[in-house]
Amino acid sequence: MIPEILDAFFAALIDPGAIGLSLVGVLVGIVLGALPGISSTMSLAILLPLSFSMNTTHAMMFLLGIFSASVYGGSISAILINIPGTPGSIVTQMDGYPMAKHGRAGEALTYAALASAFGGILGWLLLVTFAPLIARVAFQFQSPEYAAVTLFGLSMLAYASPGSTFKALVSGILGLLLAAVGLDTITNVSRFDLGSDHLQSGISIVPLAVGVFGLAEVLRNIEGSGQRYEVIKEIRRIFPPWSEARRLWPVAVRGSLIGAMVGAIPAAGSAIGVAVAYAQEKRLSREPERFGTGIPEGVVAPESSNNACVGGALIPMMTLGIPGDAMTAVLIGALLIHGLRPGPFLFRDRLDFVAVVYASLLTAIVLTTVVGLLGVRYFARILRTPRNVLMTGVAVLCVVGSYAVRNSFFDVLVMVTFGIVGYAMQKVDMPVAPLVFGLILGPLLEENIRRTLIVYHEWLIFVQRPISLAMLLVTAAALLYPPFAGWRRRATGRERPPVAVGPTQNPPS
Amino acid sequence: MSKAKKDLLTGLVLVGVTLAGFWSLRTNETIATFDFGTDPGPALFPRLLLSALGVSSLAVLGAAGWRLRRAVEPRRSASARPRGRAWWVLSFVATLTAYVFAMPAVGFLPATLTFSVFWTVLLRYQDVKRFEARSILRSVLAAAALTGAIYLLFVTGVRVPLP
Numbered sequence: 001m002i003p004e005i006l007d008a009f010f011a012a013l014i015d016p017g018a019i020g021l022s023l024v025g026v027l028v029g030i031v032l033g034a035l036p037g038i039s040s041t042m043s044l045a046i047l048l049p050l051s052f053s054m055n056t057t058h059a060m061m062f063l064l065g066i067f068s069a070s071v072y073g074g075s076i077s078a079i080l081i082n083i084p085g086t087p088g089s090i091v092t093q094m095d096g097y098p099m100a101k102h103g104r105a106g107e108a109l110t111y112a113a114l115a116s117a118f119g120g121i122l123g124w125l126l127l128v129t130f131a132p133l134i135a136r137v138a139f140q141f142q143s144p145e146y147a148a149v150t151l152f153g154l155s156m157l158a159y160a161s162p163g164s165t166f167k168a169l170v171s172g173i174l175g176l177l178l179a180a181v182g183l184d185t186i187t188n189v190s191r192f193d194l195g196s197d198h199l200q201s202g203i204s205i206v207p208l209a210v211g212v213f214g215l216a217e218v219l220r221n222i223e224g225s226g227q228r229y230e231v232i233k234e235i236r237r238i239f240p241p242w243s244e245a246r247r248l249w250p251v252a253v254r255g256s257l258i259g260a261m262v263g264a265i266p267a268a269g270s271a272i273g274v275a276v277a278y279a280q281e282k283r284l285s286r287e288p289e290r291f292g293t294g295i296p297e298g299v300v301a302p303e304s305s306n307n308a309c310v311g312g313a314l315i316p317m318m319t320l321g322i323p324g325d326a327m328t329a330v331l332i333g334a335l336l337i338h339g340l341r342p343g344p345f346l347f348r349d350r351l352d353f354v355a356v357v358y359a360s361l362l363t364a365i366v367l368t369t370v371v372g373l374l375g376v377r378y379f380a381r382i383l384r385t386p387r388n389v390l391m392t393g394v395a396v397l398c399v400v401g402s403y404a405v406r407n408s409f410f411d412v413l414v415m416v417t418f419g420i421v422g423y424a425m426q427k428v429d430m431p432v433a434p435l436v437f438g439l440i441l442g443p444l445l446e447e448n449i450r451r452t453l454i455v456y457h458e459w460l461i462f463v464q465r466p467i468s469l470a471m472l473l474v475t476a477a478a479l480l481y482p483p484f485a486g487w488r489r490r491a492t493g494r495e496r497p498p499v500a501v502g503p504t505q506n507p508p509s
Numbered sequence: 510m511s512k513a514k515k516d517l518l519t520g521l522v523l524v525g526v527t528l529a530g531f532w533s534l535r536t537n538e539t540i541a542t543f544d545f546g547t548d549p550g551p552a553l554f555p556r557l558l559l560s561a562l563g564v565s566s567l568a569v570l571g572a573a574g575w576r577l578r579r580a581v582e583p584r585r586s587a588s589a590r591p592r593g594r595a596w597w598v599l600s601f602v603a604t605l606t607a608y609v610f611a612m613p614a615v616g617f618l619p620a621t622l623t624f625s626v627f628w629t630v631l632l633r634y635q636d637v638k639r640f641e642a643r644s645i646l647r648s649v650l651a652a653a654a655l656t657g658a659i660y661l662l663f664v665t666g667v668r669v670p671l672p
Contacts, residue, residue: 049667049669050662050663050666050667052667052669053666053667053668053669166565166568167519169565170523170562170565170569173558173561173562173565174526174562176554176558177526177530177555177558177559177562180554180555180558184551186548186551187543187545187548187550187551189537189539189540189543189551190537190539191533191534191537191540191551191552191555192530192533192555194533215605218601219598219601219602222594222597222601222632222635223594223595223597223598224594386633386651387632387636388628388629388630388631388632388633388635388636388648388651389629389648389651389652389655391632392624392625392628392629392632392652392655393625393655393659395601395605395624395628396621396624396625396655396656396659397659399605399608399609399612400617400659400663400669400671403669403671404663404667404669407669407670409609409612409613412609413609416602416605416606416609419602420602423598427510427515428515428516428518428519429512429515430519445554446554449553449554450548450549450553450554453547453548453549454547454548454549457547
């Protein structure tokens with residue numbers, strides 16, 4: 001197994017086309033991640049169709065380049081204009097922008113790049129180490145366990161989503177219903193097709209994801225006031241003093257470990273990881289009152305966590321087929337287009353692909369660091385991209401990208417429809433990420449429930465098998481805890497404790 | 510829109526989806542007549558989901574009704590309401606839909622160029638609240654460049670046969 005992985009790993013690394021596409025992905029990812037109004041998820045969703053004509057290695061190099069770099073790119077706008085470019089950089093702005101206002105913009109950007117590299121490498125190491133182990137455990141799973149794990153993934157997303165857990169759950173149920181549209185995979189009976197041949201093949205994940213993550217954000221931006229911001233243009237010193245930098249490595253280690261572990265929890269997302277990492281550093285600090293005034297710890301902790309989340313989020317995706325966050329949900333769409341079903345059997349049947357993912361992520365981390373450090377003086381120019389050109393360009397990309405999936409205008413109409421649906425859902429405070437998760441996990445959940453009932457002829461089997469029972473108990477706890485906690489607070493008259501900046505799976509505009 | 514009204518609207522839509530879903534299953538002849546043996550059949554999962562959705566929609570409506578009855582939600586001041594922003598969104602959606610339908614008829618380049626020019630100029634107006642000849646010209650050139658770049662990227666790069 002190891003020689004096979006190493007062969008495929010090094011083959012990917014010495015492919016000049018693959019490295020070139022990774023570099024393109026990194027450059028595009030940094031630029032789009034830096035632009036307010038374009039989140040990492042949106043970047044990946046609208047550029048995903050470009051990967052369809054590529055082979056699997058090139059596609060992974062390109063997409064993981066965008067994935068990793070856009071996560072780092074969000075720190076640029078957080079530091080230079082006090083607006084997070086991505087949800088994961090919401091916390092970086094709290095100290096990054098004050099550092100920039102004190103004339104340390106260059107140093108803040110360098111800290112962000114180096115912390116991102118550190119976190120990215122640690123997340124990668126956790127992925128490489130633990131993914132095969134988890135896959136080995138997952139091989140023991142049968143249909144009851146798969147059904148329970150899938151339900152667990154959906155419930156975690158509902159728990160982790162901003163705002164109402166209940167509304168997130170409803171969004172997930174809608175996603176599961178959308179997954180039922182079209183031909184049933186077991187009996188080939190068509191459901192909810194409204195008499196349309198197009199709907200018999202189901203709703204494709206890519207147009208839906210482009211619509212809810214791409215077009216919906218364009219609509220929100222058009223409705224909004226069009227953010228005006230002042231870019232800090234003066235970049236003086238780039239490299240921070242060594243005496244200051246060398247004492248920050250424990251901060252980077254802690255942030256990275258938190259980020260990787262949170263990222264590995266299905267559906268948790270980087271926004272939670274960065275908030276926890278920042279809060280932890282503040283708690284451990286001898287001078288917690290300095291956080292928020294422009295200290296390097298306030299940049300290093302969230303940025304290392306942010307990028308470690310990338311490796312962490314790939315763990316449940318690769319081993320269980322469950323998205324680690326909204327971005328890996330979009331990535332699963334890409335894998336499905338390329339004929340790959342993520343899950344433990346990748347580690348048995350497609351070790352070459354596993355190696356390609358490892359190589360792609362490592363390449364993306366290295367290139368992001370290099371480009372990030374070289375580009376510190378020039379990033380302010382990215383932020384001068386006119387909004388009118390940006391939003392129009394994104395809308396056209398959404399249209400063309402959805403068309404490119406199957407050369408079908410029906411997919412474009414699906415994209416437009418779900419763009420409107422995504423926009424409307426956000427207006428009524430209903431998170432959209434669970435809708436996408438539901439669409440991806442629906443077939444998995446249904447097949448495994450029905451397969452279980454076909455084999456075992458009863459529902460009790462779900463609570464008789466220990467792993468399945470454990471997953472269901474955790475699911476129940478995740479869903480019942482928020483209303484219980486709310487009831488307790490009301491009953492005792494206690495105020496809700498203040499929390500760090502709330503996570504959002506709905507990208508900020 | 511107040512939270513109560515948002516919940517009311519949400520609840521009504523969810524009730525509509527639930528009823529439409531159950532109606533679709535009921536009128537599906539194959540599901541109604543076929544014996545699937547030991548397989549619980551393709552209707553089980555949707556029925557479970559629709560039942561959950563139905564209960565949820567009633568809960569949302571209940572919460573909305575409770576809030577409306579207690580209603581002491583502060584009125585937003587006129588200055589806080591976005592003026593005419595909904596029309597921008599509706600216009601964008603309408604023109605986008607027209608663009609999608611026009612593309613197979615007139616071709617990608619004319620349709621995209623028209624859409625891009627229209628919205629780069631309008632969105633610029635939305636930012637600065639006036640039309641300026643120089644910025645209109647820049648917007649037109651940017652839209653043309655954007656259209657050309659996307660065409661080259663997808664036709665030459667990704668090899669998608671655009672109309």
